[in-house]
Amino acid sequence: MDSKYQPQLVEEKIYKEWEEKGYFIATVNKNKKPFSIILPPPNANGSLHLGHAMFTYEDIMIRFNKMTGKETLWLLGLDHAGTETQFVFEKYLKKQGKSRYDYKRDELYKMIWDYVAENKNTIKNQLKRLGFALDWSREKFTMDPEIVKIVYKTFEDLYNQGLVYRANKLINYCTNCGTSFSDLEVVYVERTDSLYYMKYGPFTLATTRPETKFGDTAVAVHPDDKRYQKWIGNEIEIDGLIGKFKVIVVADRAVDPKFGTGAVKVTPAHDFNDYEIAKRHNLPMKQVIGFDGKLNELAGKYKGLRVFSARQQIVADLQAKGQMIKIKEDYIHRVGTCYRCG
Numbered sequence: 001m002d003s004k005y006q007p008q009l010v011e012e013k014i015y016k017e018w019e020e021k022g023y024f025i026a027t028v029n030k031n032k033k034p035f036s037i038i039l040p041p042p043n044a045n046g047s048l049h050l051g052h053a054m055f056t057y058e059d060i061m062i063r064f065n066k067m068t069g070k071e072t073l074w075l076l077g078l079d080h081a082g083t084e085t086q087f088v089f090e091k092y093l094k095k096q097g098k099s100r101y102d103y104k105r106d107e108l109y110k111m112i113w114d115y116v117a118e119n120k121n122t123i124k125n126q127l128k129r130l131g132f133a134l135d136w137s138r139e140k141f142t143m144d145p146e147i148v149k150i151v152y153k154t155f156e157d158l159y160n161q162g163l164v165y166r167a168n169k170l171i172n173y174c175t176n177c178g179t180s181f182s183d184l185e186v187v188y189v190e191r192t193d194s195l196y197y198m199k200y201g202p203f204t205l206a207t208t209r210p211e212t213k214f215g216d217t218a219v220a221v222h223p224d225d226k227r228y229q230k231w232i233g234n235e236i237e238i239d240g241l242i243g244k245f246k247v248i249v250v251a252d253r254a255v256d257p258k259f260g261t262g263a264v265k266v267t268p269a270h271d272f273n274d275y276e277i278a279k280r281h282n283l284p285m286k287q288v289i290g291f292d293g294k295l296n297e298l299a300g301k302y303k304g305l306r307v308f309s310a311r312q313q314i315v316a317d318l319q320a321k322g323q324m325i326k327i328k329e330d331y332i333h334r335v336g337t338c339y340r341c342g
Protein backbone atom coordinates (compact mmCIF):
# COMPACT_ATOMS: atom_id res chain seq x y z
CA MET A 1 0.00 0.00 0.00
CA ASP A 2 1.26 3.44 -0.92
CA SER A 3 2.17 5.66 1.99
CA LYS A 4 0.63 8.59 0.10
CA TYR A 5 -3.01 8.85 -0.97
CA GLN A 6 -3.25 9.33 -4.72
CA PRO A 7 -6.77 10.50 -5.49
CA GLN A 8 -6.44 10.12 -9.26
CA LEU A 9 -6.01 6.37 -8.82
CA VAL A 10 -9.26 5.85 -6.94
CA GLU A 11 -11.71 8.73 -7.15
CA GLU A 12 -12.47 8.64 -10.87
CA LYS A 13 -13.17 4.92 -10.68
CA ILE A 14 -15.48 5.27 -7.69
CA TYR A 15 -17.39 8.16 -9.23
CA LYS A 16 -17.86 6.20 -12.46
CA GLU A 17 -19.30 3.33 -10.49
CA TRP A 18 -21.72 5.63 -8.61
CA GLU A 19 -22.85 7.07 -11.93
CA GLU A 20 -23.20 3.71 -13.69
CA LYS A 21 -25.27 2.29 -10.86
CA GLY A 22 -27.55 5.34 -11.01
CA TYR A 23 -27.09 6.24 -7.33
CA PHE A 24 -27.73 9.93 -7.98
CA ILE A 25 -30.75 9.53 -10.25
CA ALA A 26 -33.96 10.58 -8.56
CA THR A 27 -37.22 8.77 -9.22
CA VAL A 28 -40.68 9.82 -8.14
CA ASN A 29 -41.53 7.57 -5.21
CA LYS A 30 -44.79 8.22 -3.37
CA ASN A 31 -43.66 6.15 -0.40
CA LYS A 32 -40.63 8.31 0.22
CA LYS A 33 -40.36 11.90 1.32
CA PRO A 34 -38.69 14.02 -1.35
CA PHE A 35 -35.65 16.20 -0.69
CA SER A 36 -34.31 18.32 -3.53
CA ILE A 37 -31.83 21.11 -4.12
CA ILE A 38 -31.20 23.05 -7.31
CA LEU A 39 -27.49 23.62 -7.75
CA PRO A 40 -27.04 27.38 -8.22
CA PRO A 41 -26.03 27.18 -11.88
CA PRO A 42 -22.40 28.24 -12.32
CA ASN A 43 -21.74 30.87 -15.02
CA ALA A 44 -20.25 29.07 -18.00
CA ASN A 45 -17.84 31.93 -18.69
CA GLY A 46 -14.79 30.24 -17.23
CA SER A 47 -13.92 27.27 -15.05
CA LEU A 48 -15.04 26.72 -11.47
CA HIS A 49 -13.07 28.60 -8.85
CA LEU A 50 -12.37 27.81 -5.23
CA GLY A 51 -15.64 29.47 -4.15
CA HIS A 52 -17.61 26.81 -5.98
CA ALA A 53 -16.18 24.20 -3.63
CA MET A 54 -18.82 25.63 -1.24
CA PHE A 55 -21.28 23.39 -3.10
CA THR A 56 -19.88 20.69 -0.82
CA TYR A 57 -22.49 21.82 1.76
CA GLU A 58 -25.24 20.87 -0.66
CA ASP A 59 -23.53 17.57 -1.40
CA ILE A 60 -23.47 16.78 2.33
CA MET A 61 -27.16 17.69 2.71
CA ILE A 62 -28.15 15.53 -0.26
CA ARG A 63 -26.15 12.54 0.94
CA PHE A 64 -27.35 12.91 4.53
CA ASN A 65 -31.01 13.03 3.47
CA LYS A 66 -30.55 10.10 1.11
CA MET A 67 -29.19 8.02 3.97
CA THR A 68 -32.17 8.91 6.15
CA GLY A 69 -34.38 7.28 3.53
CA LYS A 70 -35.59 10.27 1.55
CA GLU A 71 -35.78 10.35 -2.24
CA THR A 72 -33.20 12.99 -3.11
CA LEU A 73 -32.57 15.10 -6.17
CA TRP A 74 -29.64 17.43 -6.63
CA LEU A 75 -30.46 19.15 -9.89
CA LEU A 76 -27.55 20.23 -12.02
CA GLY A 77 -27.70 23.35 -14.15
CA LEU A 78 -25.30 25.61 -16.02
CA ASP A 79 -25.84 29.27 -16.79
CA HIS A 80 -25.03 30.95 -20.11
CA ALA A 81 -24.89 34.18 -18.04
CA GLY A 82 -25.60 36.47 -21.01
CA THR A 83 -23.88 39.84 -20.76
CA GLU A 84 -21.59 38.59 -17.97
CA THR A 85 -20.19 35.99 -20.34
CA GLN A 86 -19.99 38.51 -23.15
CA PHE A 87 -17.94 40.75 -20.85
CA VAL A 88 -15.44 37.94 -20.11
CA PHE A 89 -15.33 37.01 -23.80
CA GLU A 90 -14.64 40.62 -24.78
CA LYS A 91 -11.66 40.68 -22.44
CA TYR A 92 -10.40 37.59 -24.24
CA LEU A 93 -10.94 39.32 -27.61
CA LYS A 94 -9.09 42.39 -26.37
CA LYS A 95 -6.01 40.29 -25.62
CA GLN A 96 -6.00 39.38 -29.31
CA GLY A 97 -6.32 43.02 -30.32
CA LYS A 98 -9.98 42.60 -31.31
CA SER A 99 -13.29 43.99 -30.14
CA ARG A 100 -16.94 42.98 -30.47
CA TYR A 101 -17.30 45.54 -33.26
CA ASP A 102 -15.00 43.45 -35.48
CA TYR A 103 -17.76 40.85 -35.86
CA LYS A 104 -21.30 40.72 -37.11
CA ARG A 105 -23.93 40.24 -34.44
CA ASP A 106 -24.65 36.60 -35.32
CA GLU A 107 -20.93 35.81 -35.63
CA LEU A 108 -20.29 37.16 -32.14
CA TYR A 109 -23.30 35.28 -30.78
CA LYS A 110 -21.98 32.01 -32.26
CA MET A 111 -18.44 32.62 -30.97
CA ILE A 112 -19.75 33.23 -27.45
CA TRP A 113 -22.03 30.20 -27.73
CA ASP A 114 -19.05 27.98 -28.62
CA TYR A 115 -17.03 29.51 -25.80
CA VAL A 116 -19.85 28.66 -23.37
CA ALA A 117 -20.06 25.09 -24.71
CA GLU A 118 -16.35 24.60 -24.05
CA ASN A 119 -16.64 26.00 -20.53
CA LYS A 120 -19.65 23.82 -19.81
CA ASN A 121 -17.57 20.71 -20.46
CA THR A 122 -14.76 21.94 -18.25
CA ILE A 123 -17.20 22.71 -15.43
CA LYS A 124 -18.95 19.35 -15.70
CA ASN A 125 -15.62 17.56 -15.40
CA GLN A 126 -14.76 19.68 -12.38
CA LEU A 127 -18.10 18.88 -10.71
CA LYS A 128 -17.41 15.19 -11.22
CA ARG A 129 -13.90 15.50 -9.85
CA LEU A 130 -15.41 17.08 -6.74
CA GLY A 131 -17.44 13.88 -6.36
CA PHE A 132 -20.81 15.64 -6.25
CA ALA A 133 -23.99 13.55 -6.01
CA LEU A 134 -25.66 15.34 -8.93
CA ASP A 135 -28.39 13.81 -11.06
CA TRP A 136 -26.70 13.99 -14.47
CA SER A 137 -29.75 12.57 -16.22
CA ARG A 138 -31.58 15.84 -15.56
CA GLU A 139 -28.85 18.29 -16.56
CA LYS A 140 -30.20 21.73 -17.50
CA PHE A 141 -28.80 24.77 -19.27
CA THR A 142 -30.37 28.21 -18.91
CA MET A 143 -30.73 28.49 -22.70
CA ASP A 144 -32.43 25.09 -23.17
CA PRO A 145 -35.60 25.74 -25.20
CA GLU A 146 -37.85 24.26 -22.49
CA ILE A 147 -36.19 26.42 -19.82
CA VAL A 148 -36.57 29.56 -21.95
CA LYS A 149 -40.23 28.66 -22.38
CA ILE A 150 -40.69 28.37 -18.59
CA VAL A 151 -39.07 31.79 -18.13
CA TYR A 152 -41.48 33.36 -20.65
CA LYS A 153 -44.42 31.58 -19.08
CA THR A 154 -43.43 32.74 -15.58
CA PHE A 155 -43.08 36.28 -16.84
CA GLU A 156 -46.47 36.09 -18.49
CA ASP A 157 -48.03 34.75 -15.27
CA LEU A 158 -46.51 37.62 -13.27
CA TYR A 159 -47.82 40.07 -15.86
CA ASN A 160 -51.31 38.57 -15.74
CA GLN A 161 -51.29 38.86 -11.96
CA GLY A 162 -50.38 42.54 -12.26
CA LEU A 163 -46.98 41.95 -10.65
CA VAL A 164 -45.05 43.09 -13.72
CA TYR A 165 -45.85 46.32 -15.52
CA ARG A 166 -44.30 48.59 -18.06
CA ALA A 167 -43.62 52.28 -17.40
CA ASN A 168 -41.02 54.96 -17.97
CA LYS A 169 -38.44 54.89 -15.21
CA LEU A 170 -34.94 56.15 -14.70
CA ILE A 171 -32.40 53.33 -14.98
CA ASN A 172 -28.65 52.90 -14.61
CA TYR A 173 -27.27 52.70 -18.12
CA CYS A 174 -23.75 52.30 -19.49
CA THR A 175 -23.34 53.77 -22.97
CA ASN A 176 -20.20 51.70 -23.53
CA CYS A 177 -21.71 48.34 -22.55
CA GLY A 178 -24.98 49.33 -24.20
CA THR A 179 -27.04 47.87 -21.38
CA SER A 180 -28.86 48.79 -18.19
CA PHE A 181 -27.68 47.73 -14.74
CA SER A 182 -29.30 46.98 -11.43
CA ASP A 183 -28.53 49.26 -8.48
CA LEU A 184 -26.26 46.52 -7.11
CA GLU A 185 -24.07 46.71 -10.19
CA VAL A 186 -23.31 50.41 -9.90
CA VAL A 187 -19.98 51.28 -8.35
CA TYR A 188 -19.86 54.64 -6.60
CA VAL A 189 -16.54 56.43 -6.73
CA GLU A 190 -15.46 59.65 -5.11
CA ARG A 191 -14.47 62.26 -7.65
CA THR A 192 -13.24 65.80 -7.61
CA ASP A 193 -15.07 67.82 -10.22
CA SER A 194 -15.97 71.40 -10.93
CA LEU A 195 -19.13 72.85 -9.46
CA TYR A 196 -20.54 75.46 -11.79
CA TYR A 197 -22.53 78.41 -10.44
CA MET A 198 -24.61 79.72 -13.29
CA LYS A 199 -27.20 82.39 -13.78
CA TYR A 200 -30.60 80.86 -14.20
CA GLY A 201 -33.42 83.34 -14.63
CA PRO A 202 -33.65 85.27 -11.35
CA PHE A 203 -31.48 82.66 -9.57
CA THR A 204 -27.91 81.58 -9.39
CA LEU A 205 -27.69 77.85 -9.05
CA ALA A 206 -24.93 75.29 -8.75
CA THR A 207 -24.52 72.14 -10.82
CA THR A 208 -21.79 69.66 -11.73
CA ARG A 209 -23.51 68.84 -15.00
CA PRO A 210 -24.42 71.99 -16.93
CA GLU A 211 -24.84 69.94 -20.12
CA THR A 212 -28.05 68.44 -18.77
CA LYS A 213 -29.75 71.85 -18.51
CA PHE A 214 -31.71 71.25 -21.72
CA GLY A 215 -33.57 68.56 -19.83
CA ASP A 216 -34.54 70.79 -16.89
CA THR A 217 -38.21 70.92 -16.09
CA ALA A 218 -38.14 72.84 -12.78
CA VAL A 219 -36.07 74.62 -10.17
CA ALA A 220 -36.37 73.20 -6.67
CA VAL A 221 -35.79 74.91 -3.32
CA HIS A 222 -36.31 73.81 0.27
CA PRO A 223 -39.81 74.79 1.50
CA ASP A 224 -38.36 76.55 4.57
CA ASP A 225 -35.71 78.49 2.67
CA LYS A 226 -36.60 82.13 3.34
CA ARG A 227 -34.59 83.38 0.35
CA TYR A 228 -36.89 81.79 -2.19
CA GLN A 229 -40.39 81.92 -0.65
CA LYS A 230 -41.81 84.38 -3.16
CA TRP A 231 -40.86 82.20 -6.13
CA ILE A 232 -42.42 78.94 -4.98
CA GLY A 233 -45.19 77.87 -7.33
CA ASN A 234 -44.29 80.50 -9.92
CA GLU A 235 -42.95 80.07 -13.40
CA ILE A 236 -39.62 81.69 -14.22
CA GLU A 237 -38.12 82.52 -17.59
CA ILE A 238 -34.55 81.58 -18.39
CA ASP A 239 -32.44 83.00 -21.17
CA GLY A 240 -30.85 79.72 -22.26
CA LEU A 241 -28.08 78.92 -24.72
CA ILE A 242 -30.57 77.71 -27.30
CA GLY A 243 -33.31 80.22 -26.57
CA LYS A 244 -35.63 81.31 -23.81
CA PHE A 245 -37.58 78.70 -21.86
CA LYS A 246 -39.79 78.55 -18.78
CA VAL A 247 -39.77 76.26 -15.76
CA ILE A 248 -41.74 76.16 -12.54
CA VAL A 249 -40.23 76.63 -9.04
CA VAL A 250 -41.17 73.82 -6.66
CA ALA A 251 -40.55 73.40 -2.93
CA ASP A 252 -39.21 70.01 -1.90
CA ARG A 253 -37.65 68.74 1.33
CA ALA A 254 -35.07 66.72 -0.63
CA VAL A 255 -33.27 69.96 -1.51
CA ASP A 256 -30.31 70.71 0.74
CA PRO A 257 -30.40 74.48 1.36
CA LYS A 258 -26.66 74.35 2.11
CA PHE A 259 -25.73 72.90 -1.28
CA GLY A 260 -24.59 75.62 -3.68
CA THR A 261 -27.08 78.46 -3.47
CA GLY A 262 -29.92 76.30 -2.15
CA ALA A 263 -31.71 76.39 -5.51
CA VAL A 264 -31.19 73.42 -7.82
CA LYS A 265 -32.26 72.67 -11.34
CA VAL A 266 -34.42 69.58 -11.70
CA THR A 267 -33.47 67.22 -14.54
CA PRO A 268 -35.76 64.23 -14.00
CA ALA A 269 -34.49 62.16 -16.94
CA HIS A 270 -30.84 62.24 -15.83
CA ASP A 271 -30.69 62.26 -12.04
CA PHE A 272 -32.26 59.88 -9.51
CA ASN A 273 -33.00 62.56 -6.90
CA ASP A 274 -34.52 64.80 -9.55
CA TYR A 275 -36.57 61.89 -10.83
CA GLU A 276 -38.07 61.46 -7.35
CA ILE A 277 -38.76 65.20 -7.06
CA ALA A 278 -40.43 65.11 -10.49
CA LYS A 279 -42.70 62.25 -9.40
CA ARG A 280 -43.79 64.19 -6.30
CA HIS A 281 -44.57 67.33 -8.30
CA ASN A 282 -45.80 65.79 -11.55
CA LEU A 283 -43.02 67.33 -13.58
CA PRO A 284 -42.39 66.25 -17.18
CA MET A 285 -39.28 64.24 -18.14
CA LYS A 286 -37.04 65.38 -20.97
CA GLN A 287 -34.32 62.99 -22.06
CA VAL A 288 -31.50 65.02 -23.61
CA ILE A 289 -28.70 62.42 -23.58
CA GLY A 290 -29.25 59.44 -25.86
CA PHE A 291 -28.30 55.81 -25.28
CA ASP A 292 -25.19 56.53 -27.36
CA GLY A 293 -23.95 58.99 -24.71
CA LYS A 294 -24.49 61.97 -27.01
CA LEU A 295 -26.77 64.97 -26.63
CA ASN A 296 -29.88 64.68 -28.78
CA GLU A 297 -32.01 67.16 -30.78
CA LEU A 298 -33.43 68.74 -27.60
CA ALA A 299 -29.94 70.20 -27.08
CA GLY A 300 -30.17 72.21 -30.32
CA LYS A 301 -26.77 73.10 -31.71
CA TYR A 302 -25.06 70.85 -29.13
CA LYS A 303 -26.71 67.78 -30.63
CA GLY A 304 -24.24 64.97 -31.36
CA LEU A 305 -21.66 66.05 -28.76
CA ARG A 306 -20.60 63.53 -26.14
CA VAL A 307 -21.26 64.52 -22.54
CA PHE A 308 -17.77 65.77 -21.68
CA SER A 309 -17.17 67.78 -24.82
CA ALA A 310 -20.69 69.21 -24.53
CA ARG A 311 -19.88 70.29 -20.97
CA GLN A 312 -16.71 72.12 -22.07
CA GLN A 313 -18.53 73.85 -24.92
CA ILE A 314 -21.50 74.84 -22.77
CA VAL A 315 -19.29 76.19 -19.98
CA ALA A 316 -17.38 78.29 -22.54
CA ASP A 317 -20.64 79.58 -24.06
CA LEU A 318 -22.09 80.43 -20.63
CA GLN A 319 -18.90 82.32 -19.82
CA ALA A 320 -19.12 84.22 -23.11
CA LYS A 321 -22.74 85.07 -22.34
CA GLY A 322 -21.83 86.31 -18.87
CA GLN A 323 -23.98 83.64 -17.23
CA MET A 324 -21.20 81.70 -15.51
CA ILE A 325 -20.94 83.29 -12.08
CA LYS A 326 -18.11 81.18 -10.66
CA ILE A 327 -16.51 77.75 -10.85
CA LYS A 328 -15.54 75.86 -7.71
CA GLU A 329 -12.93 73.42 -8.93
CA ASP A 330 -12.42 71.16 -5.94
CA TYR A 331 -15.91 69.87 -5.42
CA ILE A 332 -15.80 66.29 -4.09
CA HIS A 333 -18.82 64.10 -4.77
CA ARG A 334 -19.87 60.50 -5.36
CA VAL A 335 -20.48 59.41 -8.93
CA GLY A 336 -22.11 56.17 -10.02
CA THR A 337 -20.00 54.24 -12.54
CA CYS A 338 -20.25 51.00 -14.49
CA TYR A 339 -18.70 48.11 -12.56
CA ARG A 340 -17.17 46.85 -15.79
CA CYS A 341 -15.93 49.99 -17.56
CA GLY A 342 -15.51 52.42 -14.66
Ligand SMILES: [Zn+2]
Pocket residue numbers: 174175176177178338339340341342
Ligand atom coordinates in the same frame (compact mmCIF):
# COMPACT_ATOMS: atom_id res chain seq x y z
ZN1 LIG B 1 -19.98 49.65 -18.94
